[in-house]
Amino acid sequence: MFLKELQIVYPELYDTLKSTLNKREQQALQFYQDGKGKGIFNQINEKFILLQDDLLLREITNVKYLIYNQVSIQQALYDYYHLKKIQLFKPDKMALVDDSKIGPIIDHVVEKFNRSL
Template identity: 30%
Template sequence: MRKIAPDERQMMRKIHVKKLIHLVRTQGFLSLTIQDIAHTMNLSRATLYNYFSSKEDIIMELTNLCIDYINEAGQTITNEELSYPLRLQKVFEQAVFSAVYASDIYLHDLKKSCLHLYEKKRQSRKEQLSIIHTFYQNGMKAEVFNELNASILIIQDETVLGKLVNTSFLMEEDLSLKQALFDYYVAKKTQVLTPAYLQNTEDEDVHAMVESVLNKLTAI
């Protein structure tokens, strides 16, 4: 078998762990065997070991993938050259990704078996929440956002989006994920933005923004 260049190997590691996201989010990973993981990745066990040294190595790559995205989104949220309504979209996008890729069962398994990764994930989440909390407070001071409790807004996103990315809930309510995200974002911006700024966003293409989020969910 040909030798894999370091850059190619890293790229393929990311591609392969992305295939695990739905399984780990819904079932956790403690009960998964290497054979289960290889099957989900559509790889043989031998090929899997060309990219990963162990099951923990796989979970580490998956966890770092999620953390890297959150950190990247945080940089946009703190970019004061961008408008508050535009950054509000990024907060929404980040919250969607957190709901999809940080399920309770995944975090439970991470804490139980990979405490150092759990602590790294927890610290990343703590920093993320601090950035969002400051963003909301600054938006209120700038009179772009209505005077609301920033902590409640964050909890609201966690609760609602956690429900919306649940396939069984969508089926019960006869909703597509795209429509559910669209409806929630419209409700969110109506709640958060003051009337003057809300009026200025009436012509924005929310469908396109939600479509972009869904495309990133597929690509990550």
Template identity: 30%
Template structure:
């Protein structure tokens, strides 16, 4: 095994597991062999072991990557010094990436084969839902948001955005991902914000925001 500097090794571990996300979220990972994974990473089986000790190590890295990526948004969402409009945008972005990074297929495989990682993932999911729930409730108390059920708003994002990141669904409906995200963001914003606050965000460049989201998704 060739020696790799720790920082470089960690950077490459993240880069390689990102190549698995689409397959794992759509097909799961229980049926994948180490050779299948190496092929998806464009590595030889021997080279794969320069970075990962086992299949479980790979799934652990992927799970931690998902958790850490989503947690980054939570720091902004819970920061009350940031405007509600910007934090709402971060809630939307987080929901998109949550849908892209995870799926029921992946979670079911994780629960069956790596229960400790499954519990860690579900705890992170619960914590993030709590942050978003508090954000919506505070916005309602301060009369920035309409009086709505915060739990339903969260579930709404999970259901809708899960369909949007499903390529076959978009093809069947003749939709583009970009326009679907723009239309849903506008609809959600209209649903949540009181009219006077909605008017104050009219100059927001939604196209630019969605382009940024799509650019990040393309890097997965």
């Protein structure tokens, strides 16, 4: 709904946003393809990964979902991170992942999420 309204009211901003989102998608696809090519990631269709990310992140950042499932946004994001790690990385490559770096990122996202409420 936001994108439709943006397109009608501010078509130039909509075009800029759409272009930026497309660029982000292409970069993410390339990232997943590179990981598969290097033998680090499992052989999963990268377009499905992006679709799954989009749908899952929208749902776990929905306040109704969090309340209904009695989970904090912080816990949901940590669970999402672990899901992605297990899903993407081949078992013998898991040791390459430095889990200590995700904490500050999740804390930052949680802070922004809480400010938006």
